[in-house]
Amino acid sequence: MSRQEVHALRTHDADAPEVLWLGEPRAADAALTGGKAANLSRLAAAFDVPPGFVLAVPGAELPRSARATVARAYRRLAALTGVDEPAVAVRSSAVDEDGLDASFAGQHDTFLNVSGADQLWWAICRCVASFGADRALAYRRDAGLPEAPERVAVLVQWLVPADAAGVVFSAHPVTGARDAVVVNASFGLGESVVAGTVTPDALVVDRDDLAVREHAIADKRRMTVAVPGGTREVPVPGRLARMPAIDAAQASAAAALALALEREMGWPVDLEVAWAGSELFLLQCRPITTLSTDRSTA
Amino acid sequence: MTVPEAASPAAQPIPLPPDFQVYFEPGEDQLLWERDRTHFPAQLTTFEGEFVSGALKRGLSHAMRRYEAPIDRMAIRILHGYMYQAMIPVTGTAEEMDARAKRAEARLMEVVGRLREQWEESWLPEIREHLRAMEATDPRAASEPELVAMLDDYDTRLGRLWEIHFEIVLPAYIVVSEFDELYRDLFDGEGFDAYRLLHGFPTKTFEVGRDLWRLSRVALESPEVTMVLETEAAVDVPARLEQFAAGRAFLTELGRHLAEYGHRTTNWGLSTPSFIEDPRPVLKVLKDYVGQPESADPTRELERLVAEREAAVADARERLQGYPAAVVGQFETMLEAAQVGLRLTEDHGFYIDAYGVSLARELLSEIGQRLAAAAVIGHPEDVLMLHGAEIRAALSDLTRSELHAGVAERRTHLARYADVEAPLMLGTLPPGPPPDSPFTRLTTKFSGAPAAPEEEGIVRGASGAAGTATGVARVVRSLADAARLKPGEILVAETTAPPWTPLFRVAAAVVTDTGGILSHSAVVAREYGIPAVVGAGRATTAIEDGDVVEVDGDAGTVRILRP
Numbered sequence: 001m002s003r004q005e006v007h008a009l010r011t012h013d014a015d016a017p018e019v020l021w022l023g024e025p026r027a028a029d030a031a032l033t034g035g036k037a038a039n040l041s042r043l044a045a046a047f048d049v050p051p052g053f054v055l056a057v058p059g060a061e062l063p064r065s066a067r068a069t070v071a072r073a074y075r076r077l078a079a080l081t082g083v084d085e086p087a088v089a090v091r092s093s094a095v096d097e098d099g100l101d102a103s104f105a106g107q108h109d110t111f112l113n114v115s116g117a118d119q120l121w122w123a124i125c126r127c128v129a130s131f132g133a134d135r136a137l138a139y140r141r142d143a144g145l146p147e148a149p150e151r152v153a154v155l156v157q158w159l160v161p162a163d164a165a166g167v168v169f170s171a172h173p174v175t176g177a178r179d180a181v182v183v184n185a186s187f188g189l190g191e192s193v194v195a196g197t198v199t200p201d202a203l204v205v206d207r208d209d210l211a212v213r214e215h216a217i218a219d220k221r222r223m224t225v226a227v228p229g230g231t232r233e234v235p236v237p238g239r240l241a242r243m244p245a246i247d248a249a250q251a252s253a254a255a256a257l258a259l260a261l262e263r264e265m266g267w268p269v270d271l272e273v274a275w276a277g278s279e280l281f282l283l284q285c286r287p288i289t290t291l292s293t294d295r296s297t298a
Numbered sequence: 299m300t301v302p303e304a305a306s307p308a309a310q311p312i313p314l315p316p317d318f319q320v321y322f323e324p325g326e327d328q329l330l331w332e333r334d335r336t337h338f339p340a341q342l343t344t345f346e347g348e349f350v351s352g353a354l355k356r357g358l359s360h361a362m363r364r365y366e367a368p369i370d371r372m373a374i375r376i377l378h379g380y381m382y383q384a385m386i387p388v389t390g391t392a393e394e395m396d397a398r399a400k401r402a403e404a405r406l407m408e409v410v411g412r413l414r415e416q417w418e419e420s421w422l423p424e425i426r427e428h429l430r431a432m433e434a435t436d437p438r439a440a441s442e443p444e445l446v447a448m449l450d451d452y453d454t455r456l457g458r459l460w461e462i463h464f465e466i467v468l469p470a471y472i473v474v475s476e477f478d479e480l481y482r483d484l485f486d487g488e489g490f491d492a493y494r495l496l497h498g499f500p501t502k503t504f505e506v507g508r509d510l511w512r513l514s515r516v517a518l519e520s521p522e523v524t525m526v527l528e529t530e531a532a533v534d535v536p537a538r539l540e541q542f543a544a545g546r547a548f549l550t551e552l553g554r555h556l557a558e559y560g561h562r563t564t565n566w567g568l569s570t571p572s573f574i575e576d577p578r579p580v581l582k583v584l585k586d587y588v589g590q591p592e593s594a595d596p597t598r599e600l601e602r603l604v605a606e607r608e609a610a611v612a613d614a615r616e617r618l619q620g621y622p623a624a625v626v627g628q629f630e631t632m633l634e635a636a637q638v639g640l641r642l643t644e645d646h647g648f649y650i651d652a653y654g655v656s657l658a659r660e661l662l663s664e665i666g667q668r669l670a671a672a673a674v675i676g677h678p679e680d681v682l683m684l685h686g687a688e689i690r691a692a693l694s695d696l697t698r699s700e701l702h703a704g705v706a707e708r709r710t711h712l713a714r715y716a717d718v719e720a721p722l723m724l725g726t727l728p729p730g731p732p733p734d735s736p737f738t739r740l741t742t743k744f745s746g747a748p749a750a751p752e753e754e755g756i757v758r759g760a761s762g763a764a765g766t767a768t769g770v771a772r773v774v775r776s777l778a779d780a781a782r783l784k785p786g787e788i789l790v791a792e793t794t795a796p797p798w799t800p801l802f803r804v805a806a807a808v809v810t811d812t813g814g815i816l817s818h819s820a821v822v823a824r825e826y827g828i829p830a831v832v833g834a835g836r837a838t839t840a841i842e843d844g845d846v847v848e849v850d851g852d853a854g855t856v857r858i859l860r861p
């Protein structure tokens with residue numbers, strides 16, 4: 001165990017770490033859970049976001065007593081997902097006074113496909129400890145932030161065993177056309193689509209009747225799959241590469257979800273989604289930033 | 299930026315060797331004619347040629363149409379006794395071909411999804427019905443006009459059997475080949491990993507081996523029977539066994555085995571006697587089995603294969619844990635279908651290629667006897683030198699005598715070409731490889747890729763089964779000839795057929811001239827865990843009997859280590 005981890009484990013008698021479930025009002029408080037988790041939590045109140053919780057750690061130090069708290073929360077997650085030992089993604093964010101995540105992507109560890117209470121505890125410890133890591137400290141110094149963040153939030157969220165994943169735009173992201181919803185989908189977890197290492201199937205769904213108007217099946221060469229201890233990008237078998245990743249009903253459901261979110265948010269949205277069995281999960285929702293007003297009226 | 303278009307290569311006529319002149323009808327010379335050495339390494343007689351071309355044309359064309367393969371029909375020519383076949387591709391616009399390929403894929407996958415049901419509920423019952431109907435006839439008791447009627451009836455039934463044959467083998471081989479592709483894609487599989495997930499199911503060939511093993515254990519119960527099998531040449535065994543009670547009891551057991559499994563020959567074709575007519579190859583295997591310890595029991599071998607398969611399947615499933623349902627579903631469907639498919643690539647042959655052909659041979663033997671007795675031909679086996687129409691005419695008029703000269707002329711013709719090296723390809727080389735499809739991928743795996751250029755001291759083929767072995771090469775021309783093969787030696791042959799299977803236990807490695815990763819030789823070598831190099835082209839001519847050779851099954855090479 002590294003020095004940082006020992007440091008992180010030192011008992012801290014002030015406020016104990018707190019478990020806040022996605023969808024609970026308090027979890028949507030960015031000052032407690034960080035921006036990303038707070039956003040997800042707001043979405044989770046009304047939409048099918050993969051279940052998860054935030055471990056809010058005051059003072060960025062993790063007492064040993066938190067282990068039992070985490071184990072209890074993990075058992076509840078198992079009940080919510082219906083999976084004995086659900087695979088989870090563990091991500092941390094520093095929550096500073098302004099209540100927003102300082103954007104230091106890559107400065108902290110993210111653990112994908114963690115399962116079992118012991119592995120989860122280990123991953124959480126590593127996440128919290130990473131705030132004392134040299135790179136993160138240097139970053140904080142350079143960014144003019146205090147060396148230790150006020151609190152650390154660790155997001156533990158079910159890693160949906162996705163059969164297919166993709167992105168959905170409630171308006172055409174390039175032409176700006178507003179009469180159709182664009183769905184991109186490919187096999188496996190979403191990373192290959194988001195990172196652009198695969199050309200996904202492209203579907204155009206009618207905004208009014210949710211009928212699939214276009215369905216261009218791409219030669220999908222890569223996919224991200226969960227492997228023990230993480231995820232890996234692997235080739236899609238030749239026989240499958242040109243088969244549709246999702247069917248018309250799945251595309252229509254994703255389009256309906258995008259339109260509901262657009263109404264909720266009040267702006268055109270860009271979603272990350274995953275299909276697992278018969279279920280559709282919302283992974284992320286952002287405004288479409290590429291739309292320019294002159295095009296959106298065209 | 300413009301990319302300069304690659305010059306498309308032109309079709310190339312293949313020059314005819316001076317000692318192998320052939321006449322092609324107009325247009326025929328534009329096709330690529332390939333010699334089928336895998337099934338027909340030796341010259342075919344007149345009737346065999348007619349029988350084989352009829353079967354292939356009807357059966358294969360039927361199946362190609364049924365599955366909408368990109369091949370319109372098969373053309374067959376028997377040239378100086380050697381069998382050549384050409385595929386006549388379907389032509390059409392790119393869109394038409396594309397649509398056809400999609401329909402073919404859909405049809406094949408539909409059949410592949412229910413191979414087991416098709417086999418158990420449709421193909422096998424129909425096959426058995428035809429075999430039963432033919433077996434119910436008694437050529438020996440029939441009049442000559444009845445023999446003509448029987449010939450016509452057999453013709454119809456065998457024709458249908460060949461249709462079924464290709465209805466089975468196309469999807470069966472394709473699903474095995476496609477499972478192999480899927481496995482490689484998923485696991486970066488090398489070589490033969492995929493086949494470990496498919497083997498260990500009891501095939502008819504296994505069943506025959508198991509029954510022979512049982513016979514060998516029966517023999518061991520009597521020291522006298524054991525002694526005869528150990529010391530007498532196969533040809534003398536039956537007469538010696540007749541001389542004592544335990545021997546006669548054993549012959550009765552052997553007779554039962556032959557009645558059930560004896561409708562087989564050492565090779566494809568009508569000219570080789572079945573094991574019922576000449577049980578020597580069976581006795582040869584029995585002689586070998588009697589000397590083997592209990593550990594060589596084929597059932598134990600099967601158990602080993604089952605354990606290996608189950609472990610490999612469990613390992614693959616474990617590795618697919620985090621994969622999308624579509625991938626796992628595809629894997630499971632293809633696995634189950636390919637397991638059935640691999641069994642069918644073996645079992646169809648027992649019933650059709652072996653049993654059916656053996657019944658045809660029984661009928662022809664009787665006709666040969668009649669015609670020879672009436673002096674229409676000189677010897678009973680001359681019947682194979684006649685055309686079907688000549689046989690029918692002769693049976694209607696036993697006073698004919700003009701056939702003698704024809705038979706002699708045909709025999710002379712075949713003899714003249716017996717030692718000629720018949721070219722592997724004739725006609726015209728197409729400008730490029732055929733478009734990629736399950737059919738073309740299969741053809742390569744079954745027949746092997748074109749042979750590599752010759753190199754001194756080294757024979758190159760395709761990798762058929764992993765491993766290396768060094769030993770004395772036995773260049774074997776027939777199963778009877780294989781009696782010379784001693785344990786630890788390397789079996790070198792043009793091709794092997796299912797009855798050769800017991801030799802794989804004796805040999806340290808196998809090298810064949812023909813075949814690919816899915817050929818009989820490769821499949822069986824993998825099951826017996828010995829290295830194999832297949833499709834090596836001229837192994838049987840480049841390697842001399844008695845050469846010491848080093849077989850590298852992984853690299854697909856054979857090094858000749860002459861002293």
